[in-house]
Amino acid sequence: MKPAIRTPFFEIGVKNYIFGDDVFYLAQEADRAAKRYDVDVLFTAPYADIRRVAENTERLIVIAPYMDTEPPGRGMANVLPESLKAAGARGVVINHCEKPMTLAKIRETIERAKGLDMLSFVCADTVEEAKAVALFHPDIINPEPSGLIGSGRSSDLEFAACSVREIKAVFPDILVEQAAGITSGMQVFEYIMSGADGAGAASGIVGAVDPFAALDEMIASVRRAKDMLTQGRDWNENLPRIDHT
Known part of the structure; x- marks a missing residue:
């Protein structure tokens, strides 16, 4: 069964910044933080590490960085969806700027994921693209301008609010993530609020001086935002603001 994600959630990507044991150790630390703060954490693992991460963590929702759509059979070197699911992946990233897809292929991949009860996590470069993708009704959309990814500069709050508004006008149940250029817990907090x-x-964690500390700070900020939303408190209370430009 497709996992139900409690909001607000956090997502960690490692891309190819790290591999092997380093991925495993980061996943274990993320699992501990997910338990510590009672936050749902998605972990985008490299293909070779999916099974190891999935079988040795309890709270992580492991997702694959990409998949093809061909059925079992011929297609050597294609990424088979059934194989990813059997390894422990519970979802897939679709249309990341480092693995772009046509709208037709995005739709086909979303439908393939639905057929396997896997989460569809779709990236979009602009609000316009996000609105188009929303028509295919994926589970999650991550609108992030590609020029900001890995740059240390994040989307401004106006872009974030606009993307949420436009996506949910299509389907209110689509979850919307903000991720481009995040390097601090305060940014995480502001986006959720x-x-x-x-x-x-991704790089904001694995490229940090202390990746474990960065991970903990960001997941703790998700918990903090969740608590404030639950209490109905003013998120501007005595908080510094982040310059997103």
Whole structure:
């Protein structure tokens, strides 16, 4: 059965910044933080590490970085969806700027994921693209300008609020993440308090001086935002603001 994600959530990607044991150790630390703060954490693992991460963590929702759509059979070197699911992946990233896809292929991949009860996590470069993708009704959309990814500069709060508004006008149940250029817990907090269902980071964690500390800070910020939303408190209370430009 497809996992139900509690919001706000956090998503961690490692891309190819790290591999092997380093992925495993980061996943274990993320699992501990997910338990510590009672936050749902998605972990985008490299193909070779999916099974190891899935079988040795309890709270992580492991997702694959990409998949093809061909059925079992011929197709050597294609990434078979059934194989990913059997390895422990519970979802898949679709249309990341480093693995772009046509709208037709995005739709086909979303439908393939639905057929296997896998989460569809779709990236979009602009609000316009996000609105188009929303028509295919994926589970999660991550609108992130590709020029900001890995740059250390994040989307401004106006872009974040606009993308949430436009996506949910198509299907209110689509979850919207903000992730481009996030390097601090305060950014995570601000995005969630501004309406995002979740936040995520890749280089902001694995490229940090202390990746474990960065991971903990960001997941703790998700918990903090969740608590404030639950209490109905003013998120501007005595908080510094982040310059997103």
